Amino acid sequence: MLIKIQEHRTMHGFQETLAAVNKAIRNAGLTIFAEIDHAAAARENGLDMPETRVILYGNPKVGTPVMSDTPLSALDLPLRILVRGLPGHRAAVAFHPVAEMFEALGVKISVAEKFDVVQNLIASSVVESREISG
Numbered sequence: 001m002l003i004k005i006q007e008h009r010t011m012h013g014f015q016e017t018l019a020a021v022n023k024a025i026r027n028a029g030l031t032i033f034a035e036i037d038h039a040a041a042a043r044e045n046g047l048d049m050p051e052t053r054v055i056l057y058g059n060p061k062v063g064t065p066v067m068s069d070t071p072l073s074a075l076d077l078p079l080r081i082l083v084r085g086l087p088g089h090r091a092a093v094a095f096h097p098v099a100e101m102f103e104a105l106g107v108k109i110s111v112a113e114k115f116d117v118v119q120n121l122i123a124s125s126v127v128e129s130r131e132i133s134g
Contacts, residue, residue, distance in 0.1 A: 007094040008123045009086065014051040017091035018083045024122045025057045025081075032057045033078050051085035062114070070105050079119060095119050 010017045025032055038052040058078035067074040082094045097119065102112035 004097055004100075005094055006097055006119070006123065007092050009092045010090060012091060013089045014083065014085040014091045017093060018051075018053060021055065021081060021083055021093055021122060024124075025055065028118060028121060030057050030059050030118070031078075051083075051091075053083045055081050055083065057081070066102070066107055066111060070102070070107050072105050073102055073107060076101065079115065081119070081122060093123050095123065 012020070022032065032055060034056045036054040036056070038054065039049050042049045056078045057080075063077045067077055076096070076098050079098070080095065082092075084092050084094070086092055097116045099109070099112040099114075099116040102115065103109050
């Protein structure tokens with residue numbers, strides 16, 4: 001199976017990028033449901049890793065009908081975006097585009113595509129971007 005990831009690298013540091021992503025989510029009228037701090041969990045267990053956060057976000061008015069009509073879509077909702085620190089005081093933002101997968105599950109393409117539009121809108125605050133397949 002081919003897994004697609006979009007990664008957007010920034011010229012900014014981790015904290016500035018994290019703040020910009022959070023602001024973009026709020027400005028899009030979306031809710032931040034949770035923020036998972038993987039680096040903090042690593043430190044609590046005597047391990048070290050670069051700053052790494054996963055933000056879970058969405059809009060229940062949009063996601064709930066999709067999950068009701070296509071229950072397996074709940075595995076990928078709310079949406080997630082990764083913000084990670086890179087060497088040289090830079091950061092990257094990454095996410096799995098979900099439209100193609102949602103369409104394969106039976107979500108109407110016109111609805112499925114809206115999720116990718118939102119993800120790209122949030123990531124648009126960063127400049128260099130690339131798609132990774134693996």
